[in-house]
Amino acid sequence: MKAAWTIFVKDLRVEWRSREAALSMCVFGILVVFLFNFSFTGGREETLRMLPGLLWIAFAFAGILGFNRSFAAERENSCLEALTLAPIDPSAIFVGKLLANLVFLGVAEGVMVFVAALWYNFSFVPSLGSFATIVFFGTLGYAALGTIFGAVAANTRMREVMLPVLQFPVAFWILVLASDASSDALRGAEWTVVRGGIERVAAVSLVFTVAAFLLFEYVLEE
Amino acid sequence: MKSKFPMHIHLAITLVWMVIALYMIFLYAPEELTMGEVQRIFYVHFSLAMTALFAYAFVFIGSIGYLWKRSRAADDFAYACAEVGFIFCTGVLITGPLWAKPAWGIWWTWDARLTSTFILWLLYISYLMLRAYVASPGRTESLAAVVGALGFVTSIVDYMAIRWWRTQHPQPVIGGGPGSGLEPSMWATVFVTWGAFLCLFFYLVRMRRGIARVRREVVRMRQELASP
Numbered sequence: 001m002k003a004a005w006t007i008f009v010k011d012l013r014v015e016w017r018s019r020e021a022a023l024s025m026c027v028f029g030i031l032v033v034f035l036f037n038f039s040f041t042g043g044r045e046e047t048l049r050m051l052p053g054l055l056w057i058a059f060a061f062a063g064i065l066g067f068n069r070s071f072a073a074e075r076e077n078s079c080l081e082a083l084t085l086a087p088i089d090p091s092a093i094f095v096g097k098l099l100a101n102l103v104f105l106g107v108a109e110g111v112m113v114f115v116a117a118l119w120y121n122f123s124f125v126p127s128l129g130s131f132a133t134i135v136f137f138g139t140l141g142y143a144a145l146g147t148i149f150g151a152v153a154a155n156t157r158m159r160e161v162m163l164p165v166l167q168f169p170v171a172f173w174i175l176v177l178a179s180d181a182s183s184d185a186l187r188g189a190e191w192t193v194v195r196g197g198i199e200r201v202a203a204v205s206l207v208f209t210v211a212a213f214l215l216f217e218y219v220l221e222e
Numbered sequence: 223m224k225s226k227f228p229m230h231i232h233l234a235i236t237l238v239w240m241v242i243a244l245y246m247i248f249l250y251a252p253e254e255l256t257m258g259e260v261q262r263i264f265y266v267h268f269s270l271a272m273t274a275l276f277a278y279a280f281v282f283i284g285s286i287g288y289l290w291k292r293s294r295a296a297d298d299f300a301y302a303c304a305e306v307g308f309i310f311c312t313g314v315l316i317t318g319p320l321w322a323k324p325a326w327g328i329w330w331t332w333d334a335r336l337t338s339t340f341i342l343w344l345l346y347i348s349y350l351m352l353r354a355y356v357a358s359p360g361r362t363e364s365l366a367a368v369v370g371a372l373g374f375v376t377s378i379v380d381y382m383a384i385r386w387w388r389t390q391h392p393q394p395v396i397g398g399g400p401g402s403g404l405e406p407s408m409w410a411t412v413f414v415t416w417g418a419f420l421c422l423f424f425y426l427v428r429m430r431r432g433i434a435r436v437r438r439e440v441v442r443m444r445q446e447l448a449s450p
Contacts, residue, residue, distance in 0.1 A: 173379050204383070211372060
């Protein structure tokens with residue numbers, strides 16, 4: 001656990017000094033939200049129908065950027081081999097990387113939600129609690145998959161192409177369920193409906209997180 | 223792990239079984255009341271779909287077998303099942319729209335079952351693409367096994383998520399509740415056709431495994447020649 005924390009703090013420090021992953025994710029996310037603006041014709045009803053799906057697509061694309069960097073950065077100077085050789089549990093590397101990816105994607109998501117609220121004149125405040133819970137669980141599962149697939153893709157040629165090809169079919173249901181649940185939450189549906197949505201997202205995300213955690217050691221071994 | 227059963231006999235059985243299945247589909251099974259002749263594609267569609275689904279379960283079994291025992295045979299099996307399963311899954315996506323157009327009036331709809339079949343197809347693609355693009359040759363097997371296992375988890379999640387989503391596709395024919403039954407002669411046709419497709423599937427898998435073995439042997443011999 002201590003090793004996981006060390007890797008997490010190391011990734012944050014690298015990020016703080018280079019400002020590559022989180023910053024590029026934020027800028028990219030803002031661009032996606034901005035471009036989607038032009039497929040809207042306006043009106044609160046239309047915004048409500050489109051916004052949750054739009055946000056999750058933006059989260060998904062921004063996430064891909066970050067996950068690609070997460071392990072690609074370790075390939076420079078053979079840092080990945082050093083990490084693999086270190087006398088720590090491989091799952092500690094997974095947890096550390098996952099935490100870092102969660103923080104980066106979380107920051108980017110915060111920025112995207114903020115600009116979306118601003119540009120689409122949409123207040124997230126009334127359902128912020130349930131929306132944030134959905135985003136947390138959805139992001140957890142999505143980032144867990146991104147972490148393991150990022151490590152897999154780092155071993156391939158054309159890894160920028162490989163990561164989305166691996167990630168999207170598997171993460172599909174997380175995105176669909178999260179966007180359905182977000183839609184219910186933002187619409188101000190009854191609590192029982194919203195809770196059902198949260199439970200589904202959480203269940204699917206936890207299944208994938210556990211599966212990724214268990215399989216990760218086979219990705220690193222030589 | 224070379225199977226004793228001779229390949230040419232396997233092929234002969236597959237061909238004969240296929241002819242029997244064709245006879246049953248076109249001449250034995252009665253015409254469906256509302257959809258008419260078009261419905262006969264159901265036997266092929268259903269058999270392809272079930273086989274494609276089972277094939278991914280075999281990919282999973284092969285993947286876990288490789289991760290557990292490090293057996294080359296398990297990896298060959300997973301790879302062969304993925305390639306043949308991909309062909310079968312493509313067949314599902316071709317026969318489906320051909321049937322949907324006359325039956326529903328549309329080629330395609332994003333309902334739950336169609337979506338999950340499409341995802342299965344994408345899972346096959348990502349598995350096969352990964353195998354083609356791994357940079358360090360020694361890592362292919364374990365990386366592919368990880369992707370194969372996660373893909374199988376996805377197909378289980380698919381199964382749950384289908385129930386949470388609206389669907390236009392008919393309920394499962396097997397155990398789909400009252401009102402989903404088939405005529406006994408239709409049942410017989412379903413099982414004979416599915417059996418024929420499974421027989422074909424395993425014939426192709428065995429052939430593909432043979433190719434994988436020969437290819438590995440060639441690589442090994444080449445290395446031996448290069449470094450005496």
